Amino acid sequence: xxxxxxxxxxxxxxxxxxxxxxxxxxxxxxxxxxxxxxxxxxxxxxxxxxxxxxxxxxxxxxxxxxxxxxxxxxxxxxxxxxxxxxxxxxxxxxxxxxxxxxxxxxxxxxxxxxxxxxxxxxxxxxxxxxxxxxxxxxxxxxxxxxxxxxxxxxxxxxxxxxxxxxxxxxxxxxxxxxxxxxxxxxxxxxxxxxxxxxxxxxxxxxxxxxxxxxxxxxxxxxxxxxxxxxxxxxxxxxxxxxxxxxxxxxxxxxxxxxxxxxxxxxxxxxxxxxxxxxxxxxxxxxxxxxxxxxxxxx
Amino acid sequence: xxxxxxxxxxxxxxxxxxxxxxxxxxxxxxxxxxxxxxxxxxxxxxxxxxxxxxxxxxxxxxxxxxxxxxxxxxxxxxxxxxxxxxxxxxxxxxxxxxxxxxxxxxxxxxxxxxxxxxxxxxxxxxxxxxxxxxxxxxxxxxxxxxxxxxxxxxxxxxxxxxxxxxxxxxxxxxxxxxxxxxxxxxxxxxxxxxxxxxxxxxxxxxxxxxxxxxxxxxxxxxxxxxxxxxxxxxxxxxxxxxxxxxxxxxxxxxxxxxxxxxxxxxxxxxxxxxxxxxxxxxxxxxxxxxxxxxxxxxxxxxxxxxxxxxxxxxxxxxxxxxxxxxxxxxxxxxxxxxxxxxxxxxxxxxxxxx
Numbered sequence: 001x002x003x004x005x006x007x008x009x010x011x012x013x014x015x016x017x018x019x020x021x022x023x024x025x026x027x028x029x030x031x032x033x034x035x036x037x038x039x040x041x042x043x044x045x046x047x048x049x050x051x052x053x054x055x056x057x058x059x060x061x062x063x064x065x066x067x068x069x070x071x072x073x074x075x076x077x078x079x080x081x082x083x084x085x086x087x088x089x090x091x092x093x094x095x096x097x098x099x100x101x102x103x104x105x106x107x108x109x110x111x112x113x114x115x116x117x118x119x120x121x122x123x124x125x126x127x128x129x130x131x132x133x134x135x136x137x138x139x140x141x142x143x144x145x146x147x148x149x150x151x152x153x154x155x156x157x158x159x160x161x162x163x164x165x166x167x168x169x170x171x172x173x174x175x176x177x178x179x180x181x182x183x184x185x186x187x188x189x190x191x192x193x194x195x196x197x198x199x200x201x202x203x204x205x206x207x208x209x210x211x212x213x214x215x216x217x218x219x220x221x222x223x224x225x226x227x228x229x230x231x232x233x234x235x236x237x238x239x240x241x242x243x244x245x246x247x248x249x250x251x252x253x254x255x256x257x258x259x260x261x262x263x264x265x266x267x268x269x270x271x272x273x274x275x276x277x278x279x280x281x282x283x284x285x286x287x288x289x290x291x292x293x294x295x296x297x298x
Numbered sequence: 299x300x301x302x303x304x305x306x307x308x309x310x311x312x313x314x315x316x317x318x319x320x321x322x323x324x325x326x327x328x329x330x331x332x333x334x335x336x337x338x339x340x341x342x343x344x345x346x347x348x349x350x351x352x353x354x355x356x357x358x359x360x361x362x363x364x365x366x367x368x369x370x371x372x373x374x375x376x377x378x379x380x381x382x383x384x385x386x387x388x389x390x391x392x393x394x395x396x397x398x399x400x401x402x403x404x405x406x407x408x409x410x411x412x413x414x415x416x417x418x419x420x421x422x423x424x425x426x427x428x429x430x431x432x433x434x435x436x437x438x439x440x441x442x443x444x445x446x447x448x449x450x451x452x453x454x455x456x457x458x459x460x461x462x463x464x465x466x467x468x469x470x471x472x473x474x475x476x477x478x479x480x481x482x483x484x485x486x487x488x489x490x491x492x493x494x495x496x497x498x499x500x501x502x503x504x505x506x507x508x509x510x511x512x513x514x515x516x517x518x519x520x521x522x523x524x525x526x527x528x529x530x531x532x533x534x535x536x537x538x539x540x541x542x543x544x545x546x547x548x549x550x551x552x553x554x555x556x557x558x559x560x561x562x563x564x565x566x567x568x569x570x571x572x573x574x575x576x577x578x579x580x581x582x583x584x585x586x587x588x589x590x591x592x593x594x595x596x597x598x599x600x601x602x603x604x605x606x607x608x609x610x611x612x613x614x615x616x617x618x619x620x621x622x623x624x625x626x627x628x629x630x631x632x633x634x635x636x637x638x639x640x641x642x643x644x645x646x647x648x649x650x651x652x
Contacts (some may be wrong), residue, residue: 037430040514088628094429095376099569100627102378102562114613225441228434236430273446275438282435283423 001049002262009254015144017250018151022206024230025241031239033175033195036086036097040105041203042224047108048074048204049211049220050116054121062128063123068273071201079193086196087189090250105224113218120217147209151200154202155243161198162239171195204253226253229274232281235291244289249274317497333623335487342479350475352587357482357629358543360583361489363567364576368493370565371574372502373529374509376426380537380564382443383554387413387538389447389454389546392462393547402465402546406485416443417534425526428512440558445552452638459552460544482543486531486580489536494576496532505529506574531591559616566623572633581634589622590615 023041030038038044053072055066085104089097134139162168167233173181174191182188208218230249234241260266287293312318322328342350343369368378406446420439424432447454454460464473464571465481472478496502508525516522545551563586571582595612630636 022588061393085624085628092627092631093374095370095374096627096631097574098376098433099565100624102565103623103627105620106559107617107624107649110613110616110620114610114617204559215495220338229436232434233432240305266449268448269444272441275441278438279423279435279442282427286427286431 005218005262006234009258010251011140012144012163013254014247015250016253017247018243019206019210019246020153020223020226020250021243021246022154022225023203024160024234024246025155026203026206027055027227027231028091028197028234028237028239029158029202031198031231034082034086034192037094037101038199039101040081040108040224041100041199041227042221043105043112044074044200044203045207045210045223046112046198046216046218046220047077047207049207051110051204051218052208053211053216054116056123057121060138070208071204074126074200074204075197078196078198081200082193082196087192105221109221110216117182118218118219120215120219122215123212128164129159141213143213147213150209152204154205158202167191167194185215198264226274229278231280232278235288237292238288238290241288241290244276249277251278252271303520303650304592317463321494321498334364334606335483338483342476342483347475350479352591354475354479354482354547355587356580356584357479357486358540359541359564359567359587360580361486362537362540362557363564363571363579363583364489364493365533365540366564367571367574367576367579368496368505368536369529369533371568371572371578372497372509373526374432375428375526375529377439377530377533378433378558378565379420379443380533381536381556381558381560382440383413383417383543384560384564385447385551385553386416386443386534386543387541388462388551388556389460389541390538391542392460392545393453395463396461402463403467403481406465406542406546409542410535413538413541414531414535417500417537418531421530421534424530425523431477437558442555442559444553444556447556454553457548457553460465462549464549464552465546466467467560478547482547485539485543489539490580493536496647497576501528501563503526506540508572517634562623565618568633569631570622570626570633571634573631575635577638578633581638584624585634586619589618593618 012086017182026044026058027041029040047252048070052066052070053059055069056063059066061069065280081104085100086097091099108168133142133145161167170181170186171194173184173186178188181191206217206223207220210223214220226249227246230245231242233246233248234243234245252273253270257270260269281288304622311322322331338353342353344430345353348514362380362384366377369375369377369380370536387409390412391402391405392410393512394400394405394412424435448457464471465479466472472481494595497506502517504520504525507518507520508522508529512522515525567582567586568579570585572578593615594611597614601611626633
């Protein structure tokens with residue numbers, strides 16, 4: 001058994017898993033506060049990455065300024081999507097809400113293919129020369145470490161926001177019960193818009209980070225699909241669960257690749273393995289590790 | 299869901315149970331149906347190749363959409379994996395007709411039955427979950443089946459795909475589009491009548507009850523697990539049948555044809571046509587088939603003015619489907635069939651209608 005390879009893959013899995021966790025968090029944030037399942041999360045990510053890349057390469061802005069502008073853009077984008085597309089569907093059956101985000105997802109896919117092209121492009125080196133650091137005999141790219149670091153910062157910010165700020169409290173209250181929140185003077189509409197704005201913003205950050213690590217292309221949107229196994233494992237309405245689920249799926253993917261490459265040789269196992277796990281989890285523990293079980297009353 | 303499956307204008311009373319249970323709501327509706335089928339049979343030989351192609355596609359996708367509508371529109375279960383079942387039917391029929399010597403015409407419904415079996419397997423876990431979780435589970439089944447198609451070379455030919463012969467009837471080969479059109483028309487009519495018939499039976503009403511309020515349905519004695527799994531089976535059957543027709547029409551089946559985009563298109567068809575409506579499924583299929591052609595023409599006109607549009611044609615087609623889904627959900631969530639009903643009601647009440 002090739003321990004070194006396994007270890008290397010697991011470290012990759014952890015780092016990629018943290019990014020999945022960040023995207024899963026955005027997904028859960030929207031689901032928890034607005035009861036909308038966002039099938040376009042992956043496209044949000046790609047949009048953030050493309051906008052930032054376009055600002056750096058075509059407009060020639062310095063990276064940090066471009067990054068800042070793309071974040072502002074994503075925030076506005078999230079608000080526009082919520083108000084124009086999702087607001088008319090409040091109170092509609094769940095299938096309509098799911099379908100509208102799916103429609104948004106294929107619309108955005110085609111539009112981004114058209115505007116930004118089908119090819120992968122890479123960011124000019126942002127963190128100086130791309131180098132490696134050696135940790136415990138392993139070579140880890142600095143970009144990977146930076147992404148790990150950023151994921152932790154985002155998670156910390158989420159924690160702080162929900163725990164200690166007024167808006168975070170308002171959002172938790174709205175997620176808990178919209179009517180009660182409204183009667184306490186919280187504007188539910190604003191909270192919904194804010195949830196989408198934050199989610200789009202953070203997805204944009206994740207997109208830029210992934211773009212720096214592995215190049216920007218429309219195939220990054222796959223992350224939007226990988227998020228489903230992650231959130232199901234963690235529990236659909238748990239932010240902590242999203243992070244844990246993301247890390248589990250990241251590790252699992254790389255572990256599946258290891259098993260596949262070393263023993264089974266079936267090829268392509270790592271893309272399907274999360275979905276088998278998803279079905280399994282749904283069968284034995286449909287509310288995931290940290291999700292709350294709904295109790296229905298007639 | 300907030301919508302009535304079959305609204306009737308005031309004053310249209312049914313005085314017997316037989317009336318209420320009839321396959322077609324009125325005699326004229328029945329005659330109109332027969333007239334449309336006869337018209338299709340008579341007109342078909344005079345149509346151009348391209349029109350026939352469009353009609354055949356509408357038939358094939360319409361059958362599959364009909365199946366999906368039983369699952370989504372009637373039972374209220376969401377499936378994002380319908381194209382995988384469609385693909386399974388296509389590969390089954392190709393496999394049966396090439397490897398076992400079963401005549402193609404028999405292999406097609408058999409492929410439908412094989413797909414039913416697979417649908418039941420995936421339906422079993424689905425019986426326990428609903429709504430969002432089900433959507434995600436069927437999304438997983440889409441990826442798992444797609445992966446299976448790429449891997450199971452004995453069954454699908456792997457990445458090379460497999461060949462499917464055109465069917466023949468007593469030595470008469472259905473090798474032209476016109477002849478194939480009649481076959482598709484036959485199956486479309488059979489499926490249409492079968493689903494309409496299902497909806498007026500006890501089983502059909504039980505499915506509607508499961509959609510409208512599953513707890514009440516259970517209390518009324520509807521076996522939830524049975525009906526949820528059953529609706530998966532029924533929907534897979536029509537997906538498989540549609541897939542089989544698709545395979546033998548193209549005479550070649552490849553793995554790339556059955557992606558999530560097709561699943562989304564099926565959902566788009568039933569949403570645009572009208573959830574829970576039999577005629578709506580076919581209308582929606584027609585809309586989704588014709589929309590890209592219309593957009594193509596529009597884009598060509600636009601390209602004369604702005605040459606930059608030319609490169610975007612393929613993208614405009616996909617964008618138009620996405621936009622159609624969003625716009626229909628916001629402005630006409632009950633679909634085209636609802637528009638049609640409004641128009642009909644307005645003719646009926648003519649001088650007094652608004």
